[in-house]
Amino acid sequence: MENRTIIYSLRYGSAAVAIIAIVAASAFAIALALIIYAVVRQSISPTRGAYLIVLIALFALSFTLFLENLLRGGRLDVESNWGGLGGGLSGWRVSGPLAFLFLSIGLFALLVAAISNDPPHPDLWERYRGALNFAAQNGIKFEKREVVGGKLLLKGTAPSQAVEDAFWTQVKLANPLYDDIVPDLSIKAPAGAPGAAGVVK
Structure with a gap:
């Protein structure tokens, strides 16, 4: 009876370990995919992505x-092992599970620190809300509006050069350096209006 109990316990332990390993592997695969996606989208640097994966x-x-x-x-x-009066070896002995637990806690702390130290990105939609509202009110139409690699990419058409220049004024009011926005506008006059379409730098 005792042997059967031991065998059953070993089988149960092996099954539990296998389930834990599968869950851990699945979680790692998901985290790996998310980090690779962030690197491809240039949300984080490849070096930082590799560090997080490790x-x-x-x-x-x-x-x-x-x-x-x-x-x-x-x-x-x-x-705690005391060498005794004879001067034998003494020291501390930590069990295997406890050693791996301490190691896991340390690695988790490093992971949390690495994630929390990631510099916050400004809300570009909020930063350039004034410029985007101006565009909507003055006939600028965007075919593409998305944030990639920490930059707001805009592609569309403006009804006139004057409107495009005024839009740029709104952009510079929000951020004089305008280093986190990339507008790609072309002039497209409304139907029946004079002027030809052309690309604006």
């Missing part, structure tokens, strides 16, 4: 090993 991989591995050791009968304890 941290997530090490954390997933360490936490999986912690749970595996714990399910296989490991204990969370610390033993």
